Amino acid sequence: AQSVAQPEDQVNVAEGNPLTVKCTYSVSGNPYLFWYVQYPNRGLQFLLKYITGDNLVKGSYGFEAEFNKSQTSFHLKKPSALVSDSALYFCAVRDIDNNNDMRFGAGTRLTVKP
Amino acid sequence: NAGVTQTPKFRILKIGQSMTLQCAQDMNHNYMYWYRQDPGMGLKLIYYSVGAGITDKGEVPNGYNVSRSTTEDFPLRLELAAPSQTSVYFCASSYGQASGSPLHFGNGTRLTVT
Numbered sequence: 312a313q314s315v316a317q318p319e320d321q322v323n324v325a326e327g328n329p330l331t332v333k334c335t336y337s338v339s340g341n342p343y344l345f346w347y348v349q350y351p352n353r354g355l356q357f358l359l360k361y362i363t364g365d366n367l368v369k370g371s372y373g374f375e376a377e378f379n380k381s382q383t384s385f386h387l388k389k390p391s392a393l394v395s396d397s398a399l400y401f402c403a404v405r406d407i408d409n410n411n412d413m414r415f416g417a418g419t420r421l422t423v424k425p
Numbered sequence: 426n427a428g429v430t431q432t433p434k435f436r437i438l439k440i441g442q443s444m445t446l447q448c449a450q451d452m453n454h455n456y457m458y459w460y461r462q463d464p465g466m467g468l469k470l471i472y473y474s475v476g477a478g479i480t481d482k483g484e485v486p487n488g489y490n491v492s493r494s495t496t497e498d499f500p501l502r503l504e505l506a507a508p509s510q511t512s513v514y515f516c517a518s519s520y521g522q523a524s525g526s527p528l529h530f531g532n533g534t535r536l537t538v539t
Contacts, residue, residue, distance in 0.1 A: 315467075320465070343525045345527055345528075347527075347528075347530075352532070352533075353532055353533070354429070354515055354517075354530030354531050354532050354533055355468075355515070355517075355528070355530045356530070357527035357528070357529070360525055360527060362525040401467060401468070405525075407525075412458070412470045412473060412483055412484070413458075413470070413528060414470075415460075415467040415468040416467050417465055417466055417467040418465075418467055
């Protein structure tokens with residue numbers, strides 16, 4: 312079965328600095344990769360996805376992520392962090408070839424300080 | 426367009442009681458899911474449905490039941506509540522899977538079993 316690892320429970324950055332939230336995955340077939348964001352007392356919101364094609368994908372709110380097949384990674388990035396980016400971020404993977412469900416990482420709490 | 430609507434938002438149950446968590450979507454999505462979210466554990470899939478009349482178990486189905494009589498509704502039933510079922514429950518829907526469709530989440534139901 313597929314799995315996702317988010318090695319950092321917490322990421323702290325200063326406003327205006329670049330941010331990276333890390334994600335690695337494991338699937339036996341072809342992966343569909345996703346990033347979601349969760350604000351307090353809300354459900355998860357879709358940010359971006361990688362299906363095929365260009366390894367750098369751009370999503371909502373200025374976020375982007377780079378798919379690296381050799382390192383089985385899909386790190387989330389943003390060139391300049393905002394205080395309003397502070398939230399819980401989840402990486403998810405779906406193995407289209409072998410399974411139906413989407414597996415989520417444990418989440419990374421991003422705090423952007425003024 | 427309401428998206429995915431979950432009721433109730435909060436509930437406290439005594440051990441052994443039963444309840445149904447309601448979920449409805451108005452996007453005409455075929456796929457619907459139930460996840461539970463526990464601190465530091467990410468989201469775990471309980472049950473999912475690929476269309477009306479079809480349901481299947483996810484990663485953690487024990488203690489739960491579901492039904493899918495219509496495209497719009499996907500209720501989750503807890504028959505004999507246990508403290509281990511204290512969690513935040515999220516319902517989600519998607520247009521499909523092969524297309525890499527992202528999940529659309531409701532705002533969750535926070536359940537406490539005491």
